[in-house]
Ligand SMILES: Cc1ncc(C[n+]2csc(CCOP(=O)(O)OP(=O)(O)O)c2C)c(N)n1
């Protein structure tokens with residue numbers, strides 16, 4: 183089937199060049215001919231299919247018309263016509279986070295490329311494997327300010343792991359294979375490949391050679407043994423140890439290793455925002471998330487511990503709080519595949535460069551469970567005295583209850599995708615995360631508008647899972663146009679809009695740090711009617727203003743499998759997110775309520 | 781550039797072997813501009829081996845900062861090797877062309893100084909001499925310091941190029 187298809191493509195593209203070729207002679211000449219019957223666009227699509235790419239998120243334009251012509255009758259991969267290239271990049275990113283496979287984007291030159299920039303930067307900050315293809319003006323006019331020309335390689339240099347301008351069609355296949363290799367190996371990240379239009383139209387060779395060898399790119403995966411032994415020794419003798427797990431444990435697919443290790447050693451575990459799901463929150467060792475909106479006890483444990491092991495985490499400022507007050511008395515072990523992450527913000531005694539999936543079992547083999555019952559007593563006391571609090575239930579919807587109800591209705595089994603703001607932090611705090619790759623959120627860049635398209639990507643990648651997008655009234659409006667895509671492709675994303683009629687997180691900071699001067703952060707009645715908005719795209723829209731309605735709406739929404747549903751949850755508008763480590767404060771200087779801030 | 785005083789201990793010379801392409805060169809410079817590291821000089825030249833180039837960077841900072849720079853350089857995909865020549869015995873050279881005024885003291889005195897530094901006179905006009913000096917950065921700095929009082933009217937320096945010495949024992953043939 184496949185070979186006949188490619189024969190016919192070969193014939194088709196050959197017709198202009200050699201009108202005399204008849205169908206009967208074609209198969210014989212194939213082996214010789216095959217080499218030069220593909221243009222750059224064909225080679226691109228062939229290579230993607232060969233690499234196992236099943237979905238690409240794209241938007242056409244002049245410079246990539248050759249690729250769209252190839253896609254016209256190619257059914258090896260699924261092209262999703264998103265409505266904006268930024269959303270396409272986020273969708274590819276959501277696809278990647280849900281599966282671990284690289285997300286693929288196709289955009290035209292100039293504005294198409296520049297529209298992908300925010301999505302690429304988002305992926306870069308969270309180490310997400312993406313391969314972004316952009317069209318470029320023909321090689322002969324590059325640099326001439328040609329129509330729709332932008333130096334996208336220059337623009338994206340600091341926000342890509344690597345990028346390429348492919349001038350020679352015979353290098354295209356190799357560059358694409360290299361791009362995928364780099365995006366997915368070592369510390370993952372986005373790679374951009376810029377494709378001049380004339381190159382896409384030029385005939386070239388497709389070899390099918392799968393091997394990629396880049397001598398200058400050989401990430402260290404096995405940790406240094408003496409360091410591993412030292413780490414094991416420190417943990418075995420610790421009195422107050424703590425495991426601090428970041429997104430690297432998800433990216434490195436090390437959740438089973440981390441869980442086995444923490445359980446056997448019976449050491450408390452806290453995860454970062456990016457690490458949620460790497461260690462099940464239902465386990466007794468889990469202290470939940472730490473950091474600016476982390477749990478009281480996780481932040482206290484971080485402050486008081488004597489041996490800290492960081493597993494694929496990067497001591498981000500949202501995690502450490504003020505550096506001179508951060509975990510002052512601990513000896514620190516840091517495992518990361520990227521050496522430049524180690525010792526960047528916080529000095530570390532035992533750096534281990536390597537893949538967490540290999541290093542953790544190696545430590546596990548050498549370590550013995552430490553005697554830490556006193557430490558556990560202290561932690562249990564903190565947990566009792568400072569639990570995550572939620573408002574008392576009444577007839578209104580409190581944002582925290584909204585997340586808790588979603589957790590309950592989906593039995594903690596959904597993929598939760600968020601936007602950025604208060605709702606994101608509540609979603610991180612109150613959903614019960616027990617599975618990896620089930621929490622998708624823009625952590626490093628904090629990109630509003632990310633949630634809904636990323637949820638579409640995740641839903642396309644995992645058709646068997648429920649995907650709930652917990653989003654804000656502000657952030658949703660940054661990519662609400664993607665409702666059109668979700669309806670067209672019947673993508674069953676459950677949009678749970680936490681509608682507080684304001685840019686809640688901005689308002690919270692203004693209340694706390696700017697003397698309650700809520701400058702340009704409150705929409706009030708200026709928000710659109712989100713239910714009507716959904717309906718005008720042909721999606722289902724529902725509204726709830728009290729807990730009983732919320733349960734009904736959620737239950738109803740979960741039944742919809744053939745398209746998106748938008749749930750406009752009218753939550754209490756004045757609620758703020760706690761605990762909070764105010765910016766500039768140390769991790770143990772948390773505030774737990776509005777009253778405390780006064 | 782920054783006015784931070786460059787001390788001998790904080791200056792590092794890094795030799796970076798890369799695949800020859802300008803995108804890589806820009807990535808390397810981008811590390812310094814984007815992450816706020818200091819950059820004193822940089823040279824870029826094709827290597828004998830086809831498709832390679834060597835970038836010699838002079839930067840300064842404490843040990844931790846230079847270690848971070850090192851790691852970031854390593855992270856650039858097309859970087860094959862980074863060698864910090866600072867604590868190694870290395871051969872380092874820099875070339876400078878200095879135009880100095882002869883108005884105050886006349887040519888002979890300036891030429892004596894040039895001789896002391898083994899600098900060549902490469903241009904003579906009525907009131908100026910152009911000198912070419914080669915040597916390690918210290919030597920070039922020293923000559924410039926000595927000439928300053930006479931009035932340096934223009935100057936161009938290449939920045940360092942450096943290689944590790946094969947023989948790492950004690951030697952001094954600067
Ligand atoms: C693209 C972008 N612009 C601005 C911000 C700054 N910002 C962070 S949170 C926030 C408010 C988000 O409001 P909303 O989406 O309604 O969520 P809420 O905080 O109300 O839950 C803003 C403006 C951002 N993170 N991203």
Ligand SMILES: [Mg+2]
Nearest residue numbers: 654655684686
């Ligand atoms: Mg809001």
